Amino acid sequence: MFSLLLFISLINLLFCSPAARNDEPIIGVLAQEVFSPKPNQTAYIAASYVKFLEAAGARVVPVMINMTMEEYKTLFSSINGVLYPGGGVSIISSGYQRAAKAFYDLAIEANKRGDYFPVWGTCLGFEQLMYLTSGKSLLSFTNTSGIALPLNFTEDVKGSRMFKAFPPELMRALSSEPLTENSHHWSLATLALYTNEELKSFYRVLSTNNDGNVEFVSTVEAYNYPIYGTQWHPEKNAFEWSRPYIPHSPSAVRTTFHMAEFFVGEARKNFHKFPSKEEEDKALIYNYNPVYTGAESAFEQIYLF
Numbered sequence: 033m034f035s036l037l038l039f040i041s042l043i044n045l046l047f048c049s050p051a052a053r054n055d056e057p058i059i060g061v062l063a064q065e066v067f068s069p070k071p072n073q074t075a076y077i078a079a080s081y082v083k084f085l086e087a088a089g090a091r092v093v094p095v096m097i098n099m100t101m102e103e104y105k106t107l108f109s110s111i112n113g114v115l116y117p118g119g120g121v122s123i124i125s126s127g128y129q130r131a132a133k134a135f136y137d138l139a140i141e142a143n144k145r146g147d148y149f150p151v152w153g154t155c156l157g158f159e160q161l162m163y164l165t166s167g168k169s170l171l172s173f174t175n176t177s178g179i180a181l182p183l184n185f186t187e188d189v190k191g192s193r194m195f196k197a198f199p200p201e202l203m204r205a206l207s208s209e210p211l212t213e214n215s216h217h218w219s220l221a222t223l224a225l226y227t228n229e230e231l232k233s234f235y236r237v238l239s240t241n242n243d244g245n246v247e248f249v250s251t252v253e254a255y256n257y258p259i260y261g262t263q264w265h266p267e268k269n270a271f272e273w274s275r276p277y278i279p280h281s282p283s284a285v286r287t288t289f290h291m292a293e294f295f296v297g298e299a300r301k302n303f304h305k306f307p308s309k310e311e312e313d314k315a316l317i318y319n320y321n322p323v324y325t326g327a328e329s330a331f332e333q334i335y336l337f
């Protein structure tokens with residue numbers, strides 16, 4: 033009887049039946065070094081990334097930047113996805129990069145085994161993904177530090193996983209109104225992606241943008257892995273207010289939620305679990321309190337570690 037039940041649940045897992053869904057997803061969000069460290073304040077996470085995931089039904093665990101590879105491995109087998117936020121640290125050598133690489137390598141290996149583990153990169157996180165996939169720094173300087181833009185969708189968006197469930201009117205708004213906030217000096221030129229074998233064969237380009245000089249890649253999904261990146265900031269529209277160019281229109285705010293719903297939906301396909309309720313409770317971001325920084329920073333609230 034037991035082995036029959038086991039067999040049935042394995043079949044469910046394999047064929048992604050409605051029963052094979054994790055309705056309690058927990059997503060890791062990478063911390064990164066603060067610019068001027070103080071005692072007990074060496075790393076941070078902007079609270080908007082946490083709210084973004086929570087709004088779509090996930091809980092969040094902070095991924096600290098100083099853990100051992102063994103600790104990252106244990107954490108990986110406890111969570112259902114990982115998000116690399118934007119920010120300002122090195123994508124070649126930093127604690128953020130080290131943690132991102134650990135989770136990227138574990139995710140590739142897991143997905144190859146059929147253990148579906150999604151990865152999301154926003155802004156710096158997008159650039160980090162490009163570096164991890166190509167092993168090269170291929171970015172170009174662009175005039176894009178503080179501007180909202182419409183997305184220039186590619187033909188490939190039609191068959192994409194990311195935008196499949198987006199309402200047609202929101203797709204029209206995204207392609208005609210400046211709903212995506214860009215805060216980056218560096219971008220991956222479309223030409224740089226298409227002339228790099230690793231990137232070209234790994235990522236499907238879903239949208240591009242242009243700063244007037246350089247056409248750059250703004251949204252990607254990997255062909256064969258649940259790995260996603262946006263050079264723009266889906267989390268800011270609903271949750272950040274300290275810059276005048278962050279769009280807050282109804283369509284802009286809906287964009288935040290549809291992107292979050294998509295990624296959290298991907299995390300519901302993963303079945304990693306903490307070994308115990310106690311360990312889960314201890315790891316959750318609820319153990320930390322965000323502080324208000326809106327007056328002096330680009331973020332309304334941040335978590336400091």
Ligand SMILES: *[C@@H]1O[C@H](CO)[C@@H](O)[C@H](O)[C@H]1NC(C)=O
Pocket residue numbers: 071072
């Ligand atoms: C840093 O945190 C530890 C543990 O929470 C605490 O014991 C210590 O007093 C803190 N140090 C400072 C300078 O706040």
Ligand SMILES: *[C@@H]1O[C@H](CO)[C@@H](O)[C@H](O)[C@H]1NC(C)=O
Pocket residue numbers: 175179
């Ligand atoms: C950068 O873009 C802004 C518009 O977003 C424009 O006003 C400005 O002139 C541009 N700067 C350069 C150096 O091209």
Ligand SMILES: *[C@@H]1O[C@H](CO)[C@@H](O)[C@H](O)[C@H]1NC(C)=O
Pocket residue numbers: 184240241242247
């Ligand atoms: C959108 O991308 C296409 C293909 O690269 C390009 O021909 C077109 O000029 C772009 N449109 C805008 C508004 O940037």
Ligand SMILES: *[C@@H]1O[C@H](CO)[C@@H](O)[C@H](O)[C@H]1NC(C)=O
Pocket residue numbers: 072074096098099337
């Ligand atoms: C890593 O950072 C956290 C949070 O600042 C701290 O509590 C912990 O002691 C650090 N661990 C190591 C091994 O440095």
